[in-house]
């Protein structure tokens with residue numbers, strides 16, 4: 001039995017992915033804070049909605065999907081009820097396995113995961129790290145749960161805040177770029193719907209080429225950038241405005257915010 005505690009956006013996305021991967025609704029339970037949200041999830045997926053205490057006492061695998069700020073309260077509620085031999089998987093940004101382990105009975109294995117919203121379309125990037133009591137078997141279980149909804153990569157926990165900044169938040173940066181490019185289309189007099197379609201298809205095409213060609217992004221960009229042509233004029237402006245430095249600083253800021261969240 002898998003329990004998802006705090007089935008909000010990420011919890012629901014994982015729940016739906018696990019069901020798409022072929023698990024029966026009877027193998028899953030979820031917890032929520034608001035009754036109407038529970039009713040919606042029950043209706044949408046046919047899973048049992050229970051209290052946190054019941055989930056903690058019943059499930060073999062507990063997936064904690066509340067906001068980092070709510071993690072302390074949740075762990076205070078369930079900590080004593082989690083039995084040894086169970087696996088706890090945390091999806092929260094910033095929260096360390098040490099923080100969770102301190103609030104659980106000694107020896108309970110904890111795996112920290114940073115995934116992203118493309119879980120919804122089975123294209124997630126999930127980075128996993130073992131806590132101090134989690135071994136190969138626990139990491140394999142986490143991989144089994146997450147691999148049907150995308151790629152899974154193992155990294156040391158010291159890189160988890162970086163993973164949060166890079167791939168956890170990653171989709172937001174691409175959406176932001178899409179928004180900005182659509183605005184540019186509007187500036188050039190393009191109808192909004194046409195601009196959106198052109199930008200989305202360019203993004204999809206570029207993403208598929210990045211993933212499937214095996215070419216380095218620099219090579220792919222150079223292939224678009226003709227000598228004396230149009231693309232280099234745009235690149236000059238991006239460089240003049242320090243966009244590369246802005247990206248480096250933005251992602252470093254996200255990593256630093258993750259570190260702050262660990263402190264509550």
Ligand SMILES: NC(=O)C1=CN([C@@H]2O[C@H](COP(=O)(O)OP(=O)(O)OC[C@H]3O[C@@H](n4cnc5c(N)ncnc54)[C@H](OP(=O)(O)O)[C@@H]3O)[C@@H](O)[C@H]2O)C=CC1
Pocket residue numbers: 005006007008009010011031032033034037052065066067068070073074091092093094114115116117168169
């Ligand atoms: N959104 C994203 O792109 C990503 C998020 N994450 C991480 O995933 C976690 C969840 O984020 P997200 O799904 O966006 O947030 P949501 O707010 O959508 O989901 C959190 C859910 O937890 C519920 N909740 C809070 N406290 C309790 C409790 N004590 N018992 C039961 N349920 C509770 C909330 O209920 P209510 O709705 O009533 O407040 C809410 O539905 C976070 O820790 C975040 O860092 C990781 C990667 C990407």
Ligand SMILES: O=C(O)[C@@H]1CCC=N1
Pocket residue numbers: 093164168169
């Ligand atoms: O913004 C956040 O805090 C979460 C974590 C990664 C993506 N969204």
